[in-house]
Amino acid sequence: RLHPGGEQLLRRRAGTDVSAALDGPPHRHSANARRWLEQYYVGELEPGDEQVPPRGRTGTGVGTGVERPGDGTYSLCGHYNHCVPPQDLVDWQKPLLWQVGYLGEKYDEWVHQPVDRPIRLFHSDFLEFLSKTAWYVVFMVWTPVVLYLSWVSYTSLAQGNTRLFSSFTTEYSIPVHKYYFPFIFLLGMVLWSLLEYLIHRFVFHMKPPASNYYLITLHFLLHGQHHKSPFDSSRLVFPPVPASLMIGFFYGVLRLLLPEVLGLSVFVGGLCGYVIYDMMHYYLHYGSPKKGTYLYGLKAYHVKHHFEHQKSGSFGISTRFWDYPFRTLIPEETFKKED
């Protein structure tokens, strides 16, 4: 379900040797993807255990490339020096938040090596509870706000005395008709998508200085934890309490820049964009979009962000649009035989 190629693809290959498929086509799997696979390592395969024993191959191991010299057993992780993951840099039995700051130089590499295990951040059960959010909580908290504020904006635009530029000149100010509301709302959504890109790239992916314990801790709290454990379902969306601080800040900025109802209309569009973004992000991690759909492409794109290009690209989540002008688009793989 988590694999970008879909569950079916994995089921069809159950019990077979996938070493060739891992190198592609259609795509070459990243070092992180291979490391990820090691987590599901169950045991070694004896030559006799194979479900469909290939004729005339037993004992020679031709083409598998995973035969171990000497004992003739097949190993899922034959390319590696280790089958058991090496000792982790942190103690997973203890809360992680106060440990990561000590990683210093090693933090950046560590945090970008995803694992499939839930994260415990705090000692306190209460703080731990506050740091987790189910996806529908975001939907339930913000959708009523979007609907209510849309209604407020629309009805006050309908009174017909909203004018643009009225603070500079009364003669040439432009009246804002109530039918403009959908367009202003849409403008808000577009602005959100830009903001989503900028925050993700420049705030969430700002590399904390290795010597600063507190900035590393902050980075882990904001986004690092999601890269360390991308499939921790309770930590995929933003908790409403810190979110409302951010949202309040942007509301204040818009109110300062635009006449009141206009500012509110742009704001409510942006808020709607945020809710869609958080829901989509959750879906990209947990949903199984149909092959060929927009979301299927986005899922593969976002998985690349997590496993391969964490620092260099694929920052767009609900749309790839802003990756174009900022030149961070990771192109579809054109598979090369060499390398």
Ligand SMILES: [Zn+2]
């Ligand atoms: Zn794959």
Ligand SMILES: [Zn+2]
């Ligand atoms: Zn993600």
Ligand SMILES: [Zn+2]
């Ligand atoms: Zn990221």
